[in-house]
Amino acid sequence: MIQPEKLMQTVVEAAEEKKAQRIVALNLTNISLVADYFVICHGNSDTQVLAITNEIKKRAEEKGARVRGIEGTDAARWVLVDLGDVVVHVFHRDERDYYSLERLWSDAKVVEFA
Incomplete structure (x- = not known):
């Protein structure tokens, strides 16, 4: 079992x-029962959105x-990719700003990664 x-x-x-754009991870621990983390990103085309999704699915399954x-x-x-403790939102560039999930979950802490 991989840790969240x-x-x-x-x-x-x-x-x-897969060159996803503006990758943001939100820590929802103590904020939501839905998941511990949301990962939000976008691709510039339908093809890229699907490539990002497929790579995420493949890597997650490889880790168990x-x-x-x-x-x-x-x-x-x-x-939307539901991995239980981690929920991934892969948007098409045109939809990302419209839905603005980062704003909806603004009380969540943004995870810093190198």
Whole structure:
């Protein structure tokens, strides 16, 4: 069983590998029962959104995480990857600012990573 923080780091690395833009990890511990972390990023095309999603799924499974669900791949505008303690939001560039999840969860602490 991979720890939530390690899983979040794995997700961030997978997103970076596929050149995801503006990767943000929010620590929701003590704020939400939904998950410990949200990872939010975007791609510049439908193809890139799907590539980011597939890489995240592959890397998470390699680390022993269970993918509980993936929604939104048909339109590739906002794909949600549910990894239990970590929920990943992969947006298409055009949708990212519109939904502004970072603002909705503004009381969450932004995780700093090198």
